[in-house]
Amino acid sequence: MFQVTKKVEYGLRAMIILAKNYKAKKVCSVKFLSEKEEMPFDFLEKIISCLEKSKLVKGSKGSTGGYLLTKNPNKINVKNIISSLEGTKAMTNCPFCPRNKKCIAKNAWKKIDNSLSKTLQDITLAQLIK
Amino acid sequence: MFQVTKKVEYGLRAMIILAKNYKAKKVCSVKFLSEKEEMPFDFLEKIISCLEKSKLVKGSKGSTGGYLLTKNPNKINVKNIISSLEGTKAMTNCPFCPRNKKCIAKNAWKKIDNSLSKTLQDITLAQLIK
DNA sequence: TTAAAGCAGACTGATTTAGTCTGTTTTTAT
DNA sequence: ATAAAAACAGACTAAATCAGTCTGCTTTAA
Numbered sequence: 037m038f039q040v041t042k043k044v045e046y047g048l049r050a051m052i053i054l055a056k057n058y059k060a061k062k063v064c065s066v067k068f069l070s071e072k073e074e075m076p077f078d079f080l081e082k083i084i085s086c087l088e089k090s091k092l093v094k095g096s097k098g099s100t101g102g103y104l105l106t107k108n109p110n111k112i113n114v115k116n117i118i119s120s121l122e123g124t125k126a127m128t129n130c131p132f133c134p135r136n137k138k139c140i141a142k143n144a145w146k147k148i149d150n151s152l153s154k155t156l157q158d159i160t161l162a163q164l165i166k
Numbered sequence: 167m168f169q170v171t172k173k174v175e176y177g178l179r180a181m182i183i184l185a186k187n188y189k190a191k192k193v194c195s196v197k198f199l200s201e202k203e204e205m206p207f208d209f210l211e212k213i214i215s216c217l218e219k220s221k222l223v224k225g226s227k228g229s230t231g232g233y234l235l236t237k238n239p240n241k242i243n244v245k246n247i248i249s250s251l252e253g254t255k256a257m258t259n260c261p262f263c264p265r266n267k268k269c270i271a272k273n274a275w276k277k278i279d280n281s282l283s284k285t286l287q288d289i290t291l292a293q294l295i296k
Numbered sequence: 297t298t299a300a301a302g303c304a305g306a307c308t309g310a311t312t313t314a315g316t317c318t319g320t321t322t323t324t325a326t
Numbered sequence: 327a328t329a330a331a332a333a334c335a336g337a338c339t340a341a342a343t344c345a346g347t348c349t350g351c352t353t354t355a356a
Contacts, residue, residue, distance in 0.1 A: 037248060038168050038282065040257045040275075042345060049271045065301065073270060079346050085303070098354030099300040114278060118167060127170045140203060141179045144294040145170075148244060148286070152168065155285045156278070164274040172314060195332065209315050215334070228323030229331040 040118075046075045047083045047121045048114070054093060055109040055161040063102030083121065090120035110162035115153055127152070170248075176205045177213045177251050178244070184223060185239040185291040193232035213251065220250035240292035245283060257282070 050069045057064055066084060070077040084103060087093045092112060093103045105112065127149045130142055180199050187194055196214060200207040214233060217223045222242060223233045235242065257279045260272055 037245075037252060037255065037279070038257055039252075039255065041343095045258050045260075045271070048274060049269070052270050052274065067301080074265060076346065078348075081303080082346090088303090095302055096354085097300095097302050097352080098356090099298095100355060101301045101353085103302090115167075122167060122169075125167065125169065127168055128175050130175075135204060139179070140182050141175070141294075144178060144182065147294070148289060149167070151285045151289060152282060155281045159278060159281060164271075164277070171312095197332080206315065208317075211334080212315090218334090225333055226323085227321080227331095227333045228325095229329095230324060231322085231332045233333090 041122070042079075043083055043121050044118055046073075046080055047087060047117055049073045049075065050080065050084060051087070051092070051105075051112070051117055051161060052165055054103060054105050055112075055165045058105050058109055061104065063096060063100070063104050065102040068102065086121050087117070090116070092116060092120055105161075108162070109165060110160050112161045113157050114159045114161075114164075115156035118156065171252070172209075173213055173251050174248055176203075176210055177217060177247055179203045179205065180210065180214060181217070181222070181235075181242070181247055181291060182295055184233060184235050185242075185295045188235045188239055191234065193226060193230070193234050195232040198232065216251050217247070220246075222246060222250055235291075238292070239295060240290050242291045243287050244289045244291075244294075245286035248286065 050073070053069055053072060054064055066077060066081050069075070069084075070080045084093060084095070088095055088103070091106055094106050095101065095103050126145070128145045130136055130139060130145050133139065136142055180203070183199055183202060184194055196207060196211050199205070199214075200210045214223060214225070218225055218233070221236055224236050225231065225233050256275070258275045260266055260269060260275050263269065266272055
């Protein structure tokens with residue numbers, strides 16, 4: 037089946053910790069996150085950077101700095117996180133394939149992609165932390 | 167989002183053709199399949215070989231040989247096809263990770279994997295060809 | 297002013313992908 | 327009988343992606 041990348045795996049772990057600290061508004065540094073879940077610091081920095089660019093988290097600098105979710109965990113779903121980290125491209129390059137018009141599977145992938153997207157959208161961070 | 171491999175992409179294309187020829191019991195050679203959908207012959211041979219090992223198709227040798235689905239298209243779903251080609255491993259290596267007990271995401275991936283599996287199981291070849 | 301944090305980008309070894317190539321076996325048509 | 331056409335098997339490879347690492351800069355609170 038689909039193997040998820042380490043990027044996504046670590047990213048979700050970090051987001052779950054941030055979700056648990058959302059109510060108390062406790063900022064979490066990358067150091068804290070990486071130690072708590074034993075994830076490589078340098079790599080995690082880059083991952084969080086992606087999540088920040090898509091405005092799922094917000095960082096604050098300085099010695100008491102760290103990251104916070106930008107919104108309630110029930111407003112962030114797994115599709116948001118994966119899209120942020122892996123980009124928003126479709127499952128196949130079908131739409132850009134020169135023989136798309138003739139392709140026997142052109143509608144199949146549309147259906148499959150839509151179903152999977154819907155499924156991932158229905159799973160929120162809030163559900164995952166309770 | 168999830169990028170599907172060429173292996174799966176070609177595999178599904180081939181399976182859709184086979185599904186359309188199922189009622190008439192028309193065998194399709196790899197040559198026929200690869201020319202019809204412009205897929206690399208040698209690569210497709212390997213792909214079909216996987217599908218045969220998981221008993222989704224059955225080959226017959228000789229100069230009129232080729233492949234047939236082993237069962238009705240409404241009995242074959244997209245998960246069957248992807249599992250056959252990509253293996254049946256889970257989305258993450260979580261279950262085999264030494265720190266699984268402590269891992270904050272251990273149940274999250276179980277939930278996500280289950281939801282996606284169910285979604286892919288609900289899409290059959292029969293649906294895709296009508 | 298210095299330490300701790302965020303932020304940015306170049307670099308790299310290892311693995312996976314997407315095939316290709318060569319060769320064998322089986323079966324049908326001539 | 328034999329040639330042709332198909333399945334079947336496995337070794338090999340260039341290119342791309344993955345999973346980080348490393349270096350260095352900027353911002354901010356103590």
